[in-house]
Amino acid sequence: MSQRFNPPPGWPIPPKGWQPPADWSPDPAWPAAPDDWQLWVDVEPRTGGRKWLTPAVGAGALVLGLILGGVGATSSASSQAQEDRAAIAALTGEKDNLTKDRDELDADLTEARDDLTAAQKQVADAAAQVAALDQRAADLDAREAALNGRQGELDTRQADLDGRQGQLDARSADLDAREARVSSARSSGTSGSSGTSGSSGGTSAAASGGGSVYYKNCTEARAAGAAPVRRGEPGYASHLDRDNDGVGCE
16 A cells, blocks of 8 residues: 655645655645644555446546546645735735835934934034134124224324424424524623623523523433423423423423
8 A cells, every 4th residue: 555645725736656855844835734634645556347347447437537637626726726825925924024114214214314404404503603703703804904004004194293293303403502592692792792781691591591501302301400491491492391381391
């Protein structure tokens, strides 16, 4: 007695005479076999019959073959349908997993986009602050340049005023010298005409004009120990008394 492989419902039909290898195991994707299912069944050997039964047996075998063929086709179609349903279920599960992965990726992408937007806003704010600082620096540079220009103008004006003051001091000194010479000449003429009167007149000239003592500026007057010099004292001159209050080199 021999045995043949008996696949459970939903399993593919193996070729006739197929024997599984020693390390063979069912595909995990195939549906589970019923608990009482026998994978191997006994096959009864065929025995010879009477000759008169041969035509009937042949006809019966033909009919049985047609019936079994229909049943086999039906069983094969049923197995194919079960196999298709199993494949559809597997594909559905895979689709669900892919959908779940896609939803997670969409959430991660949304979060990444939000982070990118926030980072771009921070960069824009920082750029605006840098631009504002650059503008302030440019304004300060412009103000500094304007102040430097005004300082240059002031320095030029101060130098011009110093030059004019020097000219005025020189003219004042020249006038004082001329006044001193005139006073000295008058004093000499008066003393030559009258001794007593000349002596008195010389003293008066020295008191009013400062005599022959002359200070070019207050620095010389201070160096000579004459500052402050008052009107009528030796060395007094108008160029030493800028405010004309009668006291020079105050």
